[in-house]
Amino acid sequence: MTNQNQDAIAQIKQSISKQNLSYALSLTRNALEKTDEDEQINELLYMKSVIYRLSQSPKKALETLDQLLERRPDYGRAYQEKGYCYKQLGESKLSANSFYQATRFNQALLSAWRQLLDVYKKTNNQEALRLASHHVEYLQSLPAPVLGAYDLMYEGQLHKAEKLCRQFLQKNRHEPEAMMLLAEIGSQLKVYHDSEFLLESCVTLYPDNEKAANAYQALLNKLGKFAKSVAFAKQRLSRNSDNIGAKLALANGYVGIGESEKAISLFNEMLKNNNSLHGVWLSLGHALKAKGELKEAVSAYRQAAALQKDFGDAYWSLANTKTYKFEESDIALMREVESSPTTRLDDRIHLCFALGKALEDAKSFEESFFYYRQGNLLKKKTLSFDITRLEKAMDAQKKVFPEIRKKESVKGYPAKDPIFIVGLPRAGSTLLEQILASHSQIDGTMELHDILGIASSLSSHKEAYPYNLATLDDDYAYRLGKLYIEQTRVYRQDAPFFIDKMPNNFIHIGLIKKILPNAKIIDARRNPMDCCFSGFKQLFGDGQEFSYSLTDIGRYYKAYEKLMAHWNTVLPGEILTVQHEDVLDDLEGQVRRLLDFCGLEFEEACLTFHKTKRVIKTPSSEQVRQPIYRTGMGQWIPFESNLSELKDVLNVSSTC
Template identity: 30%
Template sequence: MTPTLTPQQRQEVNQALGQAQALLNGGQVQAALALCQRILAAVPGEPHTLHMLGLIAYGAGDRMAAVAHLRQACQSPNAPAMAFSNLTEMLRQQGELAEAEQAGRAAVAREPGFPGAWNNLGIVLQEMGKLEESRACLEKVVALEPSNAEAHNNLGNTFRRLGQFDLAQRHWQQALALRPNYPETFTNLANLFNEQGEYQKARECGQRALALNPQLLDAYVNLAATENALWQHEAALDWLNRLLALAPDHPAGLAARALTLKDLERLDEALADAERAVRNRPDSAEAASALGSVLLAHGRFDEAIAAYDRALALPSTLRERLLLARAMAYQENGRSDEALRLLDELVAEFPASVPGWHTRADIVKFKADDPAIGQMEALVGPGGVQSNADRMSMHFALGKAYLDTGDSAAALRHLDQGNAMKRAITVYDPDATHRWMESLAEAFPADVLGRFPGAGAASAMPIFVLGMPRSGTTLIEQILASHSQIAGAGELKAISLLIEQAGGMPQMLSGMTAERLTAMGEDYVARLAPLAQGKPHVVDKMPANFLHAGLIHLILPNARIIHARRDPVDTCLSCYSKLFGGEQAFTYDQAELGRFYRDYQALMAHWRSVLPASHFIEVDYENVVEDIEREARRMLEFLGLDWEPACLDFHQTKRPVRTSSVNQVRQPVYKTSAGRWRKHADHLGPLLAALGIDAS
């Protein structure tokens, strides 16, 4: 306990502290430290001196000692508000948010007019997800110091997390007006633009932030997020590697790199990063969440759920996102009832949760009197969600709901709005795409398959199921993966990654050798083998592999290719009704979608003419739903496998399914989706014209 000082003693202590501060300001740290220690020897527990010792330790990088000194200082009834405020920030940096909140509240109670204390408390409350309280604290700072750029920047962060994006942007712009070269504000704007799908603006702000401060670690994370959103995972990985070169144990950087490596299908490396992030910061919900996502990709469902539960138990602003991740994990693993229950709980707790409503819409079969439709309509009405990205997502969810109810006019009104918003921020050139797809066919004339004798990996493990998105690839994979000799790997990026590493198509074929083709095939098999679960065959059902069927046969001559086909208009309408997780840039305009489908048909006609029938077949979705056993037997005969009745009960097969069609393959085959476009034909004029189809 601090002894009571006489006025004379207090004056002497203050003079000594002034001398210590002067020494510290002059860079004489050791002399200042020695003087503080002499003060404490004379007056044990003197709080102002302990506070100064804490600041000295913090400046020297000894954060544990700094916190210990400040904790001791704050035990004194005479401790200054500044000591509590600095303890608040130091504890926040260590992730000890509950104690930081207590210290922050003590600081503002001691000195209600202290802006720095309100600021530090506001940031802690922000990170704990207590956003309305955070807003109130930071608004006090702005009221006390209207010209404080940092206060406007921090208040903008809280408004962003509250979903009030216009107010967030207003305060960030004010921060930049006060401090034009404020790197933290530029990286916050980058984060906002990422969320709104304005990726070019996000990239520009992130790069501006790093130009101003190359040590600003959050800017690297935001730039990586931009590249990942654009499916430029290698570019994202480069930003994260730069970050971790500066701060090897940065938990957010490790968590982000783990998720990027997962997207690159480098799952063992992803797991190592995620586990390291959790070891470094066991109190980080972000790290635990990343670990859950990576464990899920490894097929370790129970461990993934446990990681999500650990994350939910930690203070953070991630609760909505974590509840959604848990629900999606249950859905992917065939536990739809539990997934729907979790989503109902999510939207009850977060009524404006756009991801929650959007995901729920994919699972539910709506009826016309479903009250959820009105709740979703309110989110795109006056006073609803603000960001373009959220409004776009809700238009797609409502489009799906009205398709379910049979209200064509309402469905296509929402889908047209959602697709127009997505198209406005999507870079796509239909003329260039047409020329590129023609060049793929030209690069593989009939004789090219004989130019490289002996080329390619010998493995017969791969089975490719490819075609347009929404054409039945997931259904075919699920039927095949119900066979005891076949594992389903889902939509793998391996082929596109190999092509990207080799220089892109078709230019990579220039100077190609049999040895390089063989190496590519062996690389692919090495990526595929860990997903085999001990089975001799693995299905890769990435639809876009239809672009590279010729190359697939060159690098994997013993692989089998199954082309999934479906009615052109049903396929395109299904594409038009989906806001894809990845970039399907051709799907967001009816006329462009129809034109792409025609280009796809031309390319598939070419592959049909050059690939050997022994290794390439086509399966029509309509034939599968009409007679599943006949088509399943046909596919297994093509693959050289014996018949197994389990293929007819594909909807009961327990395996993760990560695709936009996950809900459909958890049900028996139904015929109502065949020819469904005709009831909506009056609203599909541009698509039908592009496809050359007369609906009359």
């Protein structure tokens, strides 16, 4: 934001504080005409709504707030302002709901929580009153700078929040709330290495702080450090065997390291004590699905939905089995819940994607695309994603590795164990993994985060990643390669080779070959329209921010193609490209080609891959438990009239 813009906003705020509202409104309108910066437009619209409300024009304020929420549907302060507007209009129910929504998006809004306290006292809602009172007490106990930083973080102003939090910690070292907050900000900024260090320090300094322990546990699971998560959860349970948070983290950690039976047993134990825990039913469903017990998984998901009818994740989890078919009554219920003003944004997003899949199965393609588009639009508005920045990051990799590598000059860790499968999500990588994991010499694992973690740790050095790879000394490269092998050991069985199927690793092939020169790399390709549209229909658990816009996903695919062409130039013969359609046309020929590239003998089990029993956590888990089929080809064609943006980016001509 320019200094001129900052001055204009400061002047508007000053005018509001002096109750010079007509002048403030004039300044706001003028500033809105002169700016095209999203962050500033949002702030100006918010101030405009405040001016209207203070001018006793709540209906105009609500119209402005609707414009703002159309742009930023997760803007907590906008919902708080709606609460005050409805209160001014005497709409007590709408006011209460708006204050409630405000606290869901921004838990630091003390004013909204206090308004809810009054509501719960009047309605004699004792349970809600207890929870709200507890949260008000917690917020009031926070140091003012920490509360302010929380507010900034929830409103998406991460760098301002980080600055304020660091300033506080300079004077108050090891204050736990500030440490946890800075770790959360770091996680949102994807500086995971720093976040992990902060939380690990926090739980060491404050071993009885449950909030810190839960945050640390959640981050370990998010980063795929499941072995470390399991060990920490067991440590917590050794101090308190009834700790529900630790039990849940332990069960999720077990799923992560492939010990599904232990996870399922623990989930069932928790549900035996309290079968109304809808979140635990959902987690149980995930564990059962990963193990291949689809019927039982569906039952668990349906139980989660029955316990809380607006639980969007339960409906999306049913849709995300890819084989479940919704009844018309299910679709009607999902439509009703999705359109309700009381449904949380996150639940709406999940429901939109579930409805898209349900209506696609019913061949109602126009309505299906309406919900896919709505779900993607809502999700994208909650993200701070810029495809241009990602394209620049890929270009940076080319600059760091501009020449053909001399193999004998590479001194990384010489292990031949890892087989990396890279590419775009939904490109057929799970099928390739299942084929290879059916070989007696290869362990299948999952989408491991370890390379991304190593890249993140290198980003904290003085010289930014990937530019510091050019000066990475042999000893450090060796140690990083060895670290990767040691960290991933927990996901393996006893086979001499193992698969790392994190698709985003294609960006880091230079790093991989620097630290693991003997690693095998397989590039999973699929028809661009099939691949991109399949990604657009998918609500990912985390990451893959490029997938929530047809233009973004098309540009990402083009950037991926260019970077892979570069890697193939500088690393000739060291990357095997496998086209998904070729696997469908000639399974045995492509299986032999894959195994030959890996230096392994052909085994018949790779052709009957669907019979292989193993934990699979990706969306394609049920699809690869079936023989080869072609129904995934051309799924974009019924939606073609809505895909002009994508076709233009990919330079695809019309099928008509």
